[in-house]
Amino acid sequence: MDHRSLGRSGLSVSAIGLGCMGMSEFYGPTDDEQSLATLAAALDLGINFFDTADMYGSGANERLLARFLKGRRDQVVLATKFGNVRGPNGERLGVSGTPDYVRSACDASLERLGIDTIDLYYQHRVDPNTPIEDTVGAMRELVDAGKVRFLGLSECSVATLRRAHAVHPISAVQIEYSLWSREPEQEMLDACRELGIAFVAYSPLGRSFLTGAVTSPDSLAPDDYRRASPRFTSEAVKQNLTMVEALKDFAAAKGATSAQIALAWILNKQDNVIPIPGTKRIKYLQENVAAAAIRLSAEEVAALDALFAPEGVAGTRYPEAGMAMVNL
Known part of the structure; x- marks a missing residue:
């Protein structure tokens, strides 16, 4: 496994990380034992960068990671997040970046994770009612x-990033980025390179969808949150599948899978970009890890850029309320 620098932190992380969200919520049934086996396999395959958050399963994902970390803590670069507030029954209570909440959320995450120190602590969503200087000031404490x-921000604007970075160095920015989610190319990727910040692509x-595994929203579990996503309506899926079919043909010509080409495209963009695909299954984990060895020429990257031109993608990446909470 190749490694990449986590900004200017001095930490070296695997070029592909592991997103752990789906192990505890959002994507259908969960199986902790299966997930623990996948986490262990990831470490064996060279992945040392693991990503969670306090809101995934209302703390359940951090507790799952605590089980995995026992006896392995020094082998793992662990990232978690705060900011999306949930109630005792999992209800969404909004976003908070107040200094008091920052401190209490960190203590709660440390307790659930069973560790003394978090390697990378992100603000999950920017609180529009709290100046970023106040939030990052508390994170600096x-x-x-x-x-x-080290500190990170998720789904922030470039302007917010610069203000935060002036308070305390930001080591990583985490934003959705893929062949069909290209917004970071407008400003954020350049800003991260300028400031020496790692860009983590969730x-x-x-x-x-880019793997070709979803061909209809009817194939999703009843509680799968993608059923509420504008990109997974029947109409959007029908339009977006034309690009996925073309990706499948491109991958076949390279002797790879669609998932591997989608990851290789990100890895071949810039050397400060670190994708963190999530999976609960060892089979897909192994497939993802193999993408690190795929090299794409500049012409091949450009061809994929054109294939997934942003104007051709149907549906926003979140419903209206979710889109209102990004790029703040």
């Missing part, structure tokens, strides 16, 4: 206290 090593496989 966590670094000073030894509870957190949902690099388009929530499995």
Whole structure:
């Protein structure tokens, strides 16, 4: 497994990380034992960068990671997040970046994870009612206290990133980025390179759509949150599948799978970009890891760019309320 720098933190992480969200919520039935086996396999395959958040399963995902981390803590670069507030029954209570909440959320995550220090602590969503300087100031206090090593932001704007970076160095920005989610190419990728910040790409496989695994919303579990996504309506799926079929042909010509080409496309864009595909299954984990060895020429990257031209993608990546909480 190749490695990439996590900004200017001095940490070296696997070029492909592992997103753990789906192990505890959002994508149908969960199986902790299966997920624990997948986490262990990821480490064996060279992945050392694991991503979770306090809101995944309302803390369940962090507790799952705690089981995995026992006896392995020094082998793992662990990222978690705060900001999306949930109630005792999982209800969504909005976003908070107040200093008091930052401190209490960190302590709660440390307890659930069973660790003393979080390697990378992200603000999951920007709180529009709290100045970013106040939020990052509280996050800086966590670094000073030894509870957190490095800081990150998720789904922020470039303007917010610059303000945050002026308070304390930001090591990573995490934003959705894939063949069919190209917004970071407008400004954020250049800003991260300028500031020496790693760009962490979540949902690099388009929530499995780019793999060809989803051909109809009817194939999704009743509680799968993609059923509420504008990109997974019957009409959007029908239009977007034309690009996925072309991707399948492109991959076949390279002797690879669609998922592998989608990941290779990201890895061949810039050397500070780190995709974190999520999976609960070892089979798909092994497939994803193999993508790190695929090299694409500049012409092949350009061809994929054109194939997935943003104007040809049907549906926004979140419903209206979700889109209102990104790029703040």
